Amino acid sequence: MTKYMVTGATGHLGQKVVTQLRKLTGIKNIRLGVHTPAKAIHLKNAGYELAAIDYRQVATMTKAFQGVDVLIYIPSITYNVQDRINEFENSLTAMKQAGVCNLVDVSFIADQPNNPFQMAGYYAYLPARLASSGFQYAVIKNSLYADPLIPYLPELIERHNVIYPVGDQAMSFISRADSAEAIANVAVKPYLRNHGQNYLLTMEQNYNMVELARLMTAATGKQIGYSPVTLQKFADIYRAEGDGDELASMYRAAAMGLMDKVTNDFRHITGHAPQNMGDFLKQNYQRTK
Template sequence: MTITVTGASGHLGHRVIKALLKLTIDDNIRAGVHNPEKLAAFQKLGVQAVQLDYFNNASMDLAFNGTDVLVYIPSKTYNVLKRVAELESVLTAAKKAAVSQIIFVSFFADQETNPFTMSPFYGYAPRRLAGFGIPYAVVKNSLFADPLVPYLPELIERQALIYPVDDQKLAFITQTDSAEAIAQLAVKPELRGHGETYLLSQEEAFDMPTLGALMTDVTGHPIGYQPVSTKAFADIYRSEGDGDELSSMYRAGEMGLMAATSKDFQKLTGHAPETMAAFLKRSYQPEN
């Protein structure tokens, strides 16, 4: 069996490769890597490593050849049309290579009323897969908890979370847990291939005062909740290149669309996901 993971050099993709190494032999794993300079790192792990450009037919032909399970992790872009074109390119190459099954790694902001910039893509992709003719399963991640850790120094300085979500809750999952669940799905044929959808989340979603109190306990610094408007949030982070996009995501949170949780992680892995408290305590390193 060959499991090909796209986006393998990204934060999530790399973790999926490492999780797969715990579940199957390295000869079964193929890492699709966009940057050829990163191929050597995967070859040292013992897995197959190939250059993969979503818009280069030859590279996809090589990467997908002989693939039984394709774990498709979309590239990180806020251009909806480019992301849709990427999906179409992947599907065309997968069909040409006679890929047996696809695991599409998605995001839970796919509701019809969701204003998040990328929501149209996450709504389109499973509908496209449903009629494409290759057996598939969809894994929907909730918000990744990992970016909260490097954000903590700023929150300590502000003494408050500022997400514009009012009194609504947000659901999270760690990238390591997401990767473990995806890897388990890839090696368990009985759990995929019939249009299944799995929502990966921690068992509890958090309103912002509760999340701030948890961060206070972990850091020893007071972190409350002082929400700004979605416009103000976009203005604050626009210089980082994604202020408007993040603002649209938290607008969805304010509408109560980013709070869903499930037991799917436990169904896939056999154990509960890491709690937010345990993750923050394990990950936070105070600055000297």
């Protein structure tokens, strides 16, 4: 019996990975890494095995990783590169001490050496670090999540425009549900995860902002155009929410053409196409009404 562990199991992506993994391997083979077990009591009541983890404490994670065969590593949410690297290094140390040999690492499209996104240094470091780690592993990079577009739509309807400061460049997207399906499939299939593979999950096409605005118009029935603001203006608008500068650095990368790559990796992993943006927006916008 193979034991799988998912870190960040109560997060937006983690919950969906757990659901997909359960379909493929059964609940008894899954352990959930959670930072606050008291907040995950519903998962314990549902039959899941819980383990407390703290990325800053090797001893805690070593205990949590005992008996695990495959670790699905979903990192914490932070915009501090050094903190993220330290957390990952602690996790690798705990894996070695616990005897975990197989890793599925969740990463992001922004890993080019010239990418100005604030967290690009972490994503660029991952594949080289793992290549020398001695583990059997695969890196799964997500493109931009489509999911945050849904709660963003009322603001865009009010503005009458998409305002992303990316000019005429396109961006690639994937839904969290599709990402989770691919991650779970890689985790349970050794031939997909044991040879240092580096996947990028995207829809079958990317979208420039004119295309995206037209799809939003079709999904909502409200006219949405494209009128980009400057990077500085975008950062100023969303700084109060805590991530304005970080998001602006990501869209700076997009404006450089660094966030538009498209692959067939999702189809290769799952055997079918990912959901396209038009269908995703229509389906999920209707659910919010």
